[in-house]
Amino acid sequence: xxxxxxxxxxxxxxxxxxxxxxxxxxxxxxxxxxxxxxxxxxxxxxxxxxxxxxxxxxxxxxxxxxxxxxxxxxxxxxxxxxxxxxxxxxxxxxxxxxxxxxxxxxxxxxxxxxxxxxxxxxxxxxxxxxxxxxxxxxxxxxxxxxxxxxxxxxxxxxxxxxxxxxxxxxxxxxxxxxxxxxxxxxxxxxxxxxxxxxxxxxxxxxxxxxxxxxxxxxxxxxxxxxxxxxxxxxxxxxxxxxxxxxxxxxxxxxxxxxxxxxxxxxxxxxxxxxxxxxxxxx
Amino acid sequence: xxxxxxxxxxxxxxxxxxxxxxxxxxxxxxxxxxxxxxxxxxxxxxxxxxxxxxxxxxxxxxxxxxxxxxxxxxxxxxxxxxxxxxxxxxxxxxxxxxxxxxxxxxxxxxxxxxxxxxxxxxxxxxxxxxxxxxxxxxxxxxxxxxxxxxxxxxxxxxxxxxxxxxxxxxxxxxxxxxxxxxxxxxxxxxxxxxxxxxxxxxxxxxxxxxxxxxxxxxxxxxxxxxxxxxxxxxxxxxxxxxxxxxxxxxxxxxxxxxxxxxxxxxxxxxxxxxxxxxxxxxxxxxxxxxxxxxxxxxxxxxxxxxx
Numbered sequence: 238x239x240x241x242x243x244x245x246x247x248x249x250x251x252x253x254x255x256x257x258x259x260x261x262x263x264x265x266x267x268x269x270x271x272x273x274x275x276x277x278x279x280x281x282x283x284x285x286x287x288x289x290x291x292x293x294x295x296x297x298x299x300x301x302x303x304x305x306x307x308x309x310x311x312x313x314x315x316x317x318x319x320x321x322x323x324x325x326x327x328x329x330x331x332x333x334x335x336x337x338x339x340x341x342x343x344x345x346x347x348x349x350x351x352x353x354x355x356x357x358x359x360x361x362x363x364x365x366x367x368x369x370x371x372x373x374x375x376x377x378x379x380x381x382x383x384x385x386x387x388x389x390x391x392x393x394x395x396x397x398x399x400x401x402x403x404x405x406x407x408x409x410x411x412x413x414x415x416x417x418x419x420x421x422x423x424x425x426x427x428x429x430x431x432x433x434x435x436x437x438x439x440x441x442x443x444x445x446x447x448x449x450x451x452x453x454x455x456x457x458x459x460x461x462x463x464x465x466x467x468x469x470x471x472x473x474x475x476x477x478x479x480x481x482x483x484x485x486x487x488x489x490x491x492x493x494x495x496x497x498x499x500x501x502x503x504x505x506x507x508x509x510x511x512x513x514x515x516x517x518x519x
Numbered sequence: 520x521x522x523x524x525x526x527x528x529x530x531x532x533x534x535x536x537x538x539x540x541x542x543x544x545x546x547x548x549x550x551x552x553x554x555x556x557x558x559x560x561x562x563x564x565x566x567x568x569x570x571x572x573x574x575x576x577x578x579x580x581x582x583x584x585x586x587x588x589x590x591x592x593x594x595x596x597x598x599x600x601x602x603x604x605x606x607x608x609x610x611x612x613x614x615x616x617x618x619x620x621x622x623x624x625x626x627x628x629x630x631x632x633x634x635x636x637x638x639x640x641x642x643x644x645x646x647x648x649x650x651x652x653x654x655x656x657x658x659x660x661x662x663x664x665x666x667x668x669x670x671x672x673x674x675x676x677x678x679x680x681x682x683x684x685x686x687x688x689x690x691x692x693x694x695x696x697x698x699x700x701x702x703x704x705x706x707x708x709x710x711x712x713x714x715x716x717x718x719x720x721x722x723x724x725x726x727x728x729x730x731x732x733x734x735x736x737x738x739x740x741x742x743x744x745x746x747x748x749x750x751x752x753x754x755x756x757x758x759x760x761x762x763x764x765x766x767x768x769x770x771x772x773x774x775x776x777x778x779x780x781x782x783x784x785x786x787x788x789x790x791x792x793x794x795x796x797x798x799x800x801x802x803x804x805x806x807x808x809x810x811x812x813x814x815x816x817x818x819x820x821x822x823x824x825x826x
Contacts, residue, residue: 259600260665263638264625264626264662267637268637269637274640317536321532321536324533328530328533332534342770343540345770348726349744350758353756354544357547363546364546364549449630453633456727459726459730460726470630473636485636485640499630503628
């Protein structure tokens with residue numbers, strides 16, 4: 238063994254290799270594989286998989302429903318989270334602390350257990366369902382329908398939204414509001430000229446994160462409706478691990494469509510940010 | 520007078536959102552404690568028998584053990600792989616840090632379902648046929664805890680000013696390795712602990728990879744819960760509550776503020792806000808052993824709400 242080789246062996250770069258290997262094999266390689274196999278056809282290479290997705294009403298419905306549920310739940314979740322953060326600024330520190338701690342916990346409580354909790358609360362014989370029906374406030378709520386799914390999605394979007402928005406809301410200084418009102422601005426004017434411009438980047442960024450979160454959500458829906466509700470993630474999973482015939486190339490193509498949608502949404506957000514007026518001092 | 524009313528309104532809003540978020544959990548807890556619950560509004564009587572039955576079920580205990588095993592394996596692997604990288608990025612190769620900050624976005628940006636399509640194809644056969652064994656979960660879990668493990672460790676090291684610390688140790692005659700183990704590691708121990716607890720609670724709730732890549736062949740807690748959907752609702756409720764309490768304890772341990780040392784850590788607010796205003800595809804968690812504001816604990820949330 239030459240001295241030079243020995244030195245290379247003990248060089249710091251060697252310490253980076255194991256990380257690069259594992260990260261490459263389990264994060265980058267699967268992604269690259271998806272990109273490649275999406276264009277594989279029985280006869281060679283081409284866009285046949287994408288053609289099949291585009292021409293199938295079933296797949297189009299899955300894409301559309303995913304987009305719809307994600308959009309609705311992220312917008313409503315963001316609105317609720319924003320109102321909550323704003324209110325947290327103005328109530329006692331103890332309540333705020335408790336709320337932050339609780340959202341920390343609940344953000345880790347999603348997926349299968351959440352679906353089960355919702356079945357107990359709002360299923361056909363759920364406690365809340367029975368109670369509301371008893372008081373005549375509810376006609377027929379179906380947890381396994383679009384509305385039911387949006388409700389669950391909103392539930393797991395709120396904690397994430399609060400955790401992401403809270404820091405931005407705490408940058409709003411009380412002095413600004415006071416200064417604005419001294420200069421004769423009413424609440425609307427304050428929000429229009431100070432509050433929203435300052436918060437806007439965080440709101441847009443959080444909305445993107447929530448949307449991506451909902452688009453990629455699988456565990457909750459799977460536990461709730463198994464495969465009976467047609468969503469992109471459910472379709473992808475079914476194509477690679479269903480009980481019928483497997484079509485991994487088609488799954489790859491659909492997964493790639495999902496990734497491209499997320500990229501497009503992120504790019505739109507970036508573009509909006511660039512056009513927007515920045516106040517944040519860094 | 521009007522001001523007072525407004526304050527009450529804000530408190531009311533926060534309290535009602537809190538109640539709304541807690542509602543499914545409270546309902547599940549009641550259900551887990553009920554002897555029988557027909558189509559009435561109240562349970563017949565309260566009991567802990569469901570919990571006792573659950574905790575004495577061998578299949579549950581086995582699943583619990585498997586979840587622990589995979590999480591411990593994944594965390595050990597993460598530390599082994601990430602610590603050298605994060606250390607070098609903050610001592611020798613400052614450019615590596617920005618490369619890493621870009622790389623760790625991948626696990627955020629790519630939904631687990633997409634990764635699992637590729638993983639299933641790559642490791643189902645051939646030289647590395649590890650699909651269906653815990654061996655595929657451990658490295659995959661490493662990738663999903665990477666973002667916030669890296670951020671947590673990077674924050675600890677930055678707070679330390681590790682470069683000058685290493686220099687001082689080496690001036691005093693320690694080899695780089697010795698300096699690392701005797702000086703740096705003890706100083707970032709708290710940061711590592713916090714990251715590990717939070718990663719643990721996050722992995723305990725992971726379902727997508729566990730179900731897609733391994734499923735019942737190595738049944739972890741979440742997969743077990745999904746598989747016993749046909750069992751008594753009270754029994755599954757007891758399992759849901761057990762899982763939640765487990766997560767609660769881990770999150771609490773992770774967010775506890777260590778009293779034994781003072782560390783001027785990065786402001787998590789700033790890290791998060793910057794991450795978002797830069798339009799990154801995910802929140803960047805940052806371990807913050809000592810939040811500067813008492814009102815805000817570090818937002819070490821899991822990067823995805825649904826796993």
